[in-house]
Amino acid sequence: MSAPPDRRRVQLFVTCVVDQLFPDVGESVVKVLSALGADVEFDTDQTCCAQPAFNSGFWDDARPVARRLLGQLDPSKPVIVPSGSCAAMIRNYYRELFADDPVNLSRVNRLRPHIYEFTEYLHEFFDLDMISRLLSDSPSKDGVAFHEACHTKRELGVDAQPKALIDMMPGVRRVNLPQAEVCCGFGGTFSIKYPDISGAMLSDKLDCIEASGANVVAACDSSCLMHIHGGLRRRGSAVRTKHVAELLAERLKQPA
Amino acid sequence: MQPRTTQFRQNSASALADERIQRNLAGLYSGFHSARIDASSATADWESLRARGHEIKSHVIENLDYYLNTLADSVERAGGHVFFAKDAEDASSYVVEVASKRGIDLVIKSKSMLSEEMGLNERLEAEGMEPVETDLGEYIIQLAGDTPFHIIAPAIHKSREEVSDLFTERLGAPRYEDIEDLTKEARRQLRQKFLAAGMGISGANFLVAETGTVALVTNEGNGRMVTSMPKVHIAIAGMEKVVPSIEDLAMFLRLLIRSATGQMLSSYVTAVTGPRLHDEEDGPEEFHLVIVDNGRSRILADEHLRESLLCLRCGACMNACPVYRKVGGHAYGWVYPGPIGAIVSPMLTGLSDGKDLPYASTLCGACKEACPVKIDMPRMLLYLRKELTQGDSYPEHRSADAAERLAVKGWRASASSDAAMRATNLAARLGQALLSRGGEISKMPGPLSGWTDHREFPRAQKPFRSRWPLGDDAARRPRDER
Numbered sequence: 001m002s003a004p005p006d007r008r009r010v011q012l013f014v015t016c017v018v019d020q021l022f023p024d025v026g027e028s029v030v031k032v033l034s035a036l037g038a039d040v041e042f043d044t045d046q047t048c049c050a051q052p053a054f055n056s057g058f059w060d061d062a063r064p065v066a067r068r069l070l071g072q073l074d075p076s077k078p079v080i081v082p083s084g085s086c087a088a089m090i091r092n093y094y095r096e097l098f099a100d101d102p103v104n105l106s107r108v109n110r111l112r113p114h115i116y117e118f119t120e121y122l123h124e125f126f127d128l129d130m131i132s133r134l135l136s137d138s139p140s141k142d143g144v145a146f147h148e149a150c151h152t153k154r155e156l157g158v159d160a161q162p163k164a165l166i167d168m169m170p171g172v173r174r175v176n177l178p179q180a181e182v183c184c185g186f187g188g189t190f191s192i193k194y195p196d197i198s199g200a201m202l203s204d205k206l207d208c209i210e211a212s213g214a215n216v217v218a219a220c221d222s223s224c225l226m227h228i229h230g231g232l233r234r235r236g237s238a239v240r241t242k243h244v245a246e247l248l249a250e251r252l253k254q255p256a
Numbered sequence: 257m258q259p260r261t262t263q264f265r266q267n268s269a270s271a272l273a274d275e276r277i278q279r280n281l282a283g284l285y286s287g288f289h290s291a292r293i294d295a296s297s298a299t300a301d302w303e304s305l306r307a308r309g310h311e312i313k314s315h316v317i318e319n320l321d322y323y324l325n326t327l328a329d330s331v332e333r334a335g336g337h338v339f340f341a342k343d344a345e346d347a348s349s350y351v352v353e354v355a356s357k358r359g360i361d362l363v364i365k366s367k368s369m370l371s372e373e374m375g376l377n378e379r380l381e382a383e384g385m386e387p388v389e390t391d392l393g394e395y396i397i398q399l400a401g402d403t404p405f406h407i408i409a410p411a412i413h414k415s416r417e418e419v420s421d422l423f424t425e426r427l428g429a430p431r432y433e434d435i436e437d438l439t440k441e442a443r444r445q446l447r448q449k450f451l452a453a454g455m456g457i458s459g460a461n462f463l464v465a466e467t468g469t470v471a472l473v474t475n476e477g478n479g480r481m482v483t484s485m486p487k488v489h490i491a492i493a494g495m496e497k498v499v500p501s502i503e504d505l506a507m508f509l510r511l512l513i514r515s516a517t518g519q520m521l522s523s524y525v526t527a528v529t530g531p532r533l534h535d536e537e538d539g540p541e542e543f544h545l546v547i548v549d550n551g552r553s554r555i556l557a558d559e560h561l562r563e564s565l566l567c568l569r570c571g572a573c574m575n576a577c578p579v580y581r582k583v584g585g586h587a588y589g590w591v592y593p594g595p596i597g598a599i600v601s602p603m604l605t606g607l608s609d610g611k612d613l614p615y616a617s618t619l620c621g622a623c624k625e626a627c628p629v630k631i632d633m634p635r636m637l638l639y640l641r642k643e644l645t646q647g648d649s650y651p652e653h654r655s656a657d658a659a660e661r662l663a664v665k666g667w668r669a670s671a672s673s674d675a676a677m678r679a680t681n682l683a684a685r686l687g688q689a690l691l692s693r694g695g696e697i698s699k700m701p702g703p704l705s706g707w708t709d710h711r712e713f714p715r716a717q718k719p720f721r722s723r724w725p726l727g728d729d730a731a732r733r734p735r736d737e738r
């Protein structure tokens with residue numbers, strides 16, 4: 001076993017969706033990590049984990065993009081990923097993608113234990129008390145429904161961590177979300193290939209969210225939130241979507 | 257059954273538009289799906305059972321020749337006949353031959369998905385014989401000239417009113433309002449057939465290699481009558497149905513029944529071994545086991561897909577699947593629907609014909625989580641997508657979609673460098689200025705128009721990469737209202 005990684009030096013893999021569509025989520029992640037005293041490195045040359053091409057069957061096109069990221073991530077420091085499905089892509093599916101490439105496969109295997117979904121990292125390296133001391137009572141009182149994003153929960157086994165974080169946030173009440181573990185229907189290119197099936201699944205998800213009485217729906221994956229958000233807006237619903245990192249960041253005490 | 261896997265899009269659209277089907281499908285979540293979760297949570301050793309089930313079935317599939325030979329020896333020792341059929345045609349002809357030899361024209365059947373696969377009823381009818389399904393759901397399907405909607409509950413898409421109409425029209429029965437009265441009517445009708453039939457055809461949930469036993473799980477007891485009343489019993493089974501021993505059978509029954517209906521035990525478990533012997537009072541005079549390949553060895557030969565042969569046909573992955581719960585069983589166009597169907601149906605009937613099936617999944621993983629033998633369906637769906645796109649192992653099934661290939665090339669270019677990401681972002685922001693002024697986009701052109709039929713499209717922002725390194729201000733900048 002190598003020496004335990006220094007928790008204070010981390011690399012951010014921000015993901016293409018957060019980079020291009022939800023940069024606030026990336027900023028929130030950095031704010032929270034910085035408040036905890038971590039030194040966040042970010043390589044602006046990073047692009048995408050290659051999941052869109054991989055999931056569509058274009059493995060030969062996915063490989064160079066994945067290889068690029070693999071070369072940028074340092075297997076000796078925690079990699080923080082604010083998206084369950086991109087973290088799962090690197091941790092679980094790079095092995096499939098590089099099954100016939102021993103050099104990159106061994107790199108994948110060295111990197112895998114250092115890939116952390118954002119809330120998973122917070123749990124592994126900090127106690128809740130320490131995080132809780134950084135938070136102040138937020139002006140807004142939120143009823144938060146937590147959507148158990150499929151890859152966060154089933155591929156990474158991350159479920160208790162974000163819920164514990166939400167439960168400890170001042171001014172937040174976590175409401176019961178019926179069928180919280182059911183897919184929102186996004187599925188990446190699935191929502192483009194089968195927009196009507198995806199839309200019908202989304203509609204069920206929105207019904208459950210509205211029935212929960214929440215004013216915020218949170219998750220650890222901006223892609224699912226993008227899909228849910230698009231559906232809520234189309235319905236004219238007042239429910240907002242937030243990444244767990246945003247919920248945390250907006251409650252951080254301002255430094256004195 | 258004639259494959260209609262090419263029609264996934266049309267058939268799923270009509271299921272989505274059918275309110276009654278949507279209601280019945282929604283009932284699967286609170287019904288079978290929740291019952292399975294309750295039953296498995298109430299089973300203390302559930303996770304180790306699943307692991308053991310996976311291990312034993314994998315061992316059998318890796319050593320299939322050995323177990324099939326042992327099985328055949330055991331069946332013959334018990335006085336039965338064994339026939340290995342290479343395909344549906346082969347298997348059906350064998351059944352017809354046995355029936356003709358004994359001058360049998362009335363055949364009773366218990367539920368068998370393999371029989372649907374073979375189109376056995378159509379074949380028997382073409383030979384002038386009368387096959388009668390005795391499982392209530394299958395009976396309804398047969399009367400309606402329909403195909404199964406679900407492997408455990410074949411008529412789940414039919415309402416009580418529809419069944420009532422069907423019975424009036426086809427059987428001349430009075431119009432019953434009650435499910436109980438409908439069931440009684442079916443029993444009355446079927447009793448005559450049970451008494452008069454010369455042959456019983458059953459499927460098999462499991463075949464026990466060491467004893468030659470055929471095990472059937474039912475809740476109606478019809479399986480028991482089919483296998484014991486007529487003078488000839490033919491069991492038909494896919495070659496993957498074999499388990500080594502009676503102890504293994506006991507374990508697989510626990511896995512199967514809890515996963516299928518959420519019961520701890522089904523009302524009936526029937527285990528038959530060979531024909532009636534001279535000192536026995538019940539059972540058929542003649543017993544045949546037809547072991548069917550029908551494309552399965554193609555799956556066996558592919559190390560990436562072999563795992564799908566572990567399937568117990570419990571239906572849990574269908575009930576768990578949010579896509580199945582929207583499109584239903586007919587959309588998949590063949591006998592096996594849902595996540596496992598999206599893998600085996602294309603492999604058994606033609607991969608490129610079924611090219612829409614492996615994509616009909618969000619890869620949410622609910623199927624894998626539900627499966628009693630831990631089959632990794634998402635991994636196999638991904639593999640099939642790769643094969644359809646690249647054709648590494650199945651070049652003849654490579655299904656080119658020029659527009660998608662082009663889109664992927666575009667993606668690849670945009671993900672090739674920091675500069676390319678910035679350029680893509682700029683282009684997106686310029687483009688969206690034409691489509692909407694602030695806020696989300698309500699109408700996207702081209703292949704993204706389907707998306708905006710149901711939801712707003714997000715707007716590209718000034719990217720994170722351009723905000724890096726974040727100044728103290730950046731971190732405190734007021735957040736966009738989203």
Ligand code: SF4
Nearest residue numbers: 567568570571573627
């Ligand atoms: S794949 Fe698993 S869950 Fe689906 S029918 Fe087969 S055994 Fe059941």
